[in-house]
Amino acid sequence: MTNDEFKSTLWGAADKLRGSVAAATYKYPVLGLVFLKYVSDMFDAQAQVIVKRLADPKAEYYIPDEDSRGEIATQFTQDKTFYDADNVFWVPPNAHFSALLAQAAAPDLAQRLDKALGEIEAENPSLKGVLYREFSRLELEPGKLGELMQLLAKLSFDPGRHGSRDVFGEVYEYFLGQFALKEGARAGEFYTPKSVVNLLVEILAPFKGTIYDPACGSGGMFVQSARFKDAHAATLKKKGDLAIYGQELMAATRRLALMNLAVHGLHGDLGATYGDTFHNDQHKTLRADYVLANPPFNISDWGGDKLADDPRWVHGIPPKGNANFAWLQHMLARLSSRGRAGIVLANGSMSSQQSGEGDIRRSMVQDDVVECMVALPGQLFSNTQIPACLWFLSKDKGAGDNGSIDRRGQVLFIDARKAASGRISRTQIEFTDEDLQRIAQAYHRWRGTQFSDGEEYTDEPGFCYGASLEEIEKHGFVLTPGRYVGALMQEDDDEAFGEKMDRLTAELAEQMAKGAELDAVIRERLGALGYGV
Template sequence: MNFTPKSVVALIAEMIEPFKGKIYDPCCGSGGMFVQSLKFIDSHKGNRKNIAIYGQEYTNTTYKLAKMNLAVRGISGNLGEVAGDSFFKDQHEDLKADYIMANPPFNQKQWRGEKELIDDHRWDGFEVPPTGNANYAWIMHMISKLSENGTAGFVLANGSMSSNTGGEGAIRQKIIEKDLVDCMIALPGQLFYTTQIPVCLWFITKNKKEDTERGYRNRQGETLFIDAREMGTMVSRVHKELTTEDIAEIARTYHAWRGEEKDGEYEDKAGYSKSATLDEIKANDFVLTPGRYVGAAENEDDGIPFEVKMKELSQTLYSQMEQAETLDNAIRQNLEVLGYGE
């Protein structure tokens, strides 16, 4: 189990805004996604009674911990009757969730046998996911659980954005052609305590049409790419966190793109964000890595004329060359004293 950093969970909540409806996590661990969802509701003065929680956890000990975690916070939720594998013992088979928040196991191997789950309804319209990696099985499982207007935000290893192994590329292409990919975010490294695997956030939605109630514009045929790899602050020698300001900026970019007036007008920003069409994604071989789309950041002009910069740099270079010559002579003299002269 990869413990999900609080800043990453907070970002997912700020992106999908789980105010009203059913929240689902198919690999809920100790229930951190649910706790953060309710913190989001409380901080935005929402009503907890408008949310219903559904989850599932494979490990019995962690399943019990999740139930306790919800209970001590006065949160009611349906985590299934027992601990169970979401692929082989789906305890919410008929669920259609308005929000999905998840951090599935990264690059999970041998999650099914060669002949198991071949005809599962969750793969309808796609390809059967490979046995060697469950990334796309998790994606299709979550797509199958989304309501008509539902949105899913989840963490996956970066390889999921470009892999073609075991037919993953063909599955990704169909997901893109069905216009389900809403936003892709490349995250900075060193966010996780338990793994050094670089990760990204996927946001999947069943409906990119205009939504006047939520203030969303029509974004059919478009996907937003955000490269947040340069964000975050080191909080220790080996660990980084997204700051409150980072989270707010990323969420503001997304909501402005979706059309919410309070977040201003959206504009592409070189090196950071890009609204790409399906044709542009197709031209990039259906790879979803944000760096492919956002380009390089523009260098800020510091106002110093080129001639002045060049003169200063040249003077510095000549000075360094003179120092190097002095050092070379000193080294040569020392070598001669030691009997190693030419």
């Protein structure tokens, strides 16, 4: 099998075992067991490393006498110190995946798993409160948990053979994506499609400095940023280094992110606990070089009425009924003097005028912190058909660290609505590597960054255009790329009728649901005032 076929087969079998348990519940034990298999394999691999070092004349702990080497090897491989030294998690014997697999038929397997993961947390402080320990609460049919362990036992990680952590990392990310497809609308709480993450990363190009995601979900932005850094280190002949900071509202999703970082060998500060970024900011003093985020779209119950005097609102107080411009200003406030941000938002943020949003957008443009706007296709997300866009903000648009071309007083517009040529399913598309490079290179050429292919930037009708602030003012500070890129942009005339109808129907359903929620709130408040409704 190819890697993709193996992952697909593994997922298919795991999903069949799910039974009556919802995907939203099932993902935590599955990913928890994937992590247990990963740390167990890493532990075994480290034991072999210790043994080899004892036989290596160049190693610090070389033992020339072969007879005594075996006895010492037994002692060293049972000494936690030699695992801590190489940042490998210590796995107690009874908590090892193989030890638990041998008890897969035991009626109390769930309780044994909870206890084992508790022991791993106790031995590794960085995992405290991270691992899934609720197997005993699962309502799975008898024997299903043991079958799941036997299935996941097919996974194997051998650093000597694979040379990286990508095997488990890929399986982990693949499962996250599959759970997102299963969960539909709920997926937005923890998962951003890989295609969207890749585009953010390719344009923002995080390489050296501090990276921050205030709505980090399962940590996909961090993982892809680290991959970008590693991939370009050799090309640029420079060492990249990223310090990771993030925050997540949901406790269970925060645990997914911490496990995801661990699977990929990354370390990050996700704050002391989970919490609301607006009201319980875990990184108030942080000034990041890169911010990447896909915050929840158009949230109305974000508690804005309690933050009217917040110092983050430099460009205007965000409306109480929509957090889009609260997110933009929060991220802008967390940027360093050379910092840049890439943010996914609903298309409405580019043109809305209600509740002062147009004034905030105008202020941001006039303050010259908006660097690039990208319009996305409508079928990139599994959990919503609402079209989205990317905002790229910058604290320094002059010639220097962020690019050799001075772009102060200008904004790059990219219309990528027709630029995704990959297809995941009938209802979901994605950007191919070629698509990503086309879009990213438009930005890097325009800015003159070290990641540019060296070709000179030119406006491309229907795709990209560099506009002056004066031009943007003539358009009423609306930032929709279609207004600027010109020809080939007949709005949605080229959109297939069926696709357009599906999209508009989905948008209408979401708006109607939101209207029903607001109607319920109004009725409740009128009732509290003594009015019968």
